[in-house]
Amino acid sequence: MKALVLAGGSGTRLRPITHTSAKQLVPVANKPVLFYGLEAIADAGIHELGLVVGDTQAEIESAVGDGSAFGLQVTYLRQEAPLGLAHGVLIARDYLGDDDFVMYLGDNFIVGGIDGIVRKFARERPAAQIMLTRVGDPRQFGVAELDPRGRVVSLEEKPVRPKSDLALVGVYLFSPAVHEAVSELKPSWRGELEITDAIQWLIEAGLPVESSVISGYWKDTGNVTDMLEVNRLVLEALEPRVSGSVDAASELVGRVVVEPGAVVERSRVVGPAIIGAGARIQDGYVGPFTSIGSGCVVVNAEIEYSIVLPRASIRGVGRIERSLIGHDVEVTPAAGAPRAHRLVLGDHSKVQIRS
Incomplete structure (x- = not known):
């Protein structure tokens, strides 16, 4: 056959x-x-x-x-x-x-x-x-x-x-x-x-x-919706492994893979998630069901339930969710853009917002 x-x-x-x-x-x-x-x-x-x-x-x-x-x-x-x-x-x-x-x-x-x-x-x-x-x-x-x-x-x-x-x-x-x-x-x-x-x-x-x-x-x-769903499913079966560098100021939670050459500094990674070879996560957050490709940079930014293709750079932006980010993309904050939060809160709520 x-x-x-x-x-x-x-x-x-x-x-x-x-x-x-x-x-x-x-x-x-x-x-x-x-x-x-x-x-x-x-x-x-x-x-x-x-x-x-x-x-x-x-x-x-x-x-x-x-x-x-x-x-x-x-x-x-x-x-x-x-x-x-x-x-x-x-x-x-x-x-x-x-x-x-x-x-x-x-x-x-x-x-x-x-x-x-x-x-x-x-x-x-x-x-x-x-x-x-x-x-x-x-x-x-x-x-x-x-x-x-x-x-x-x-x-x-x-x-x-x-x-x-x-x-x-x-x-x-x-x-x-x-x-x-x-x-x-x-x-x-x-x-x-x-x-x-x-x-x-x-x-x-x-x-x-x-x-x-x-x-x-x-x-x-x-x-994109189906790609993210399949990514979620595959990540669910991850066996945690750290082959790269994770400093003492960082936290890995759950099933996280850090591939060779990747660096995680002063960051939090909540699995299931994979950090690709040679990637750098610095002062950031990578949330569940996220694949960070090889050579990517995530600095002072947050991302979850997303796929980031190799060599993309995400710097200085708030939370990114449900996204597919291509090769060699650069994501940065817009100059002078106003920042605001829209909230619907129940009685006795407690909210922490980093401005």
Whole structure:
């Protein structure tokens, strides 16, 4: 079995970060989200991987290399334009040959890996195996309709009136039968070759399409809110470790990782949080669910529930929350800006404010 990882999308929902960076390389707990998928593929015993890339090929190729760091043999497949998931399968036809394969969307995050579903597919070998999860607003996803026995009856991409609340997770397993389905597709109303249409073709051809409803955690990390939520989840599993320098005037609370070369001085860090290699936290506060990237500087500032990418600098500002701050960003106070606090306080409250 081979793997096909799609990493050619433009990441419009994560702009402006993705104006200059690949969305698949935005870090979760200081590790690119793409790497979690590559590790899951290797853990499932798959070692040959085709990586579909677009305009950010150079950046992704620099990060992933030949794949040996993950136990993979990576072949890069160029997609000139993001024309749909099925288009990714189409351009990978020669690479995939007659092998079964797992298709993994490079910006998806799944807790628990994929080894179980890979084993199930290898054992039963349907034409396709899809993963589903229940969502609050199915209109944002590909949606599956199941019969009473749990078999897939129909699929529809981003329907106006969903037939169920079961959304497709970004992991699919296919036999070579999918290639004929893809070759028959016409662009959808979105101008793309939809993988849901390819799977529907298999169903209508009478070929078996199986599904598994997962109860574990899954996120499409396509927007800032979801990135921060995945970051929170990964940080929850941190094992505390101090490999950098923390002075006696500082306090680390809970699960905190201070990576090599990082310096924490006269500061408070409340975990779960990670301070990246070579970062400097001085006279500041880093709160829960925060990832500070390598080479960052946080001086006389407060930040929590945020992701800060490498080499960013935050100096002299009040509390920052629920933020995604890009590479080499500088955050400083505005000159002459008035400072004010808006409070709604109950009886007998006690408030401490540092002016």
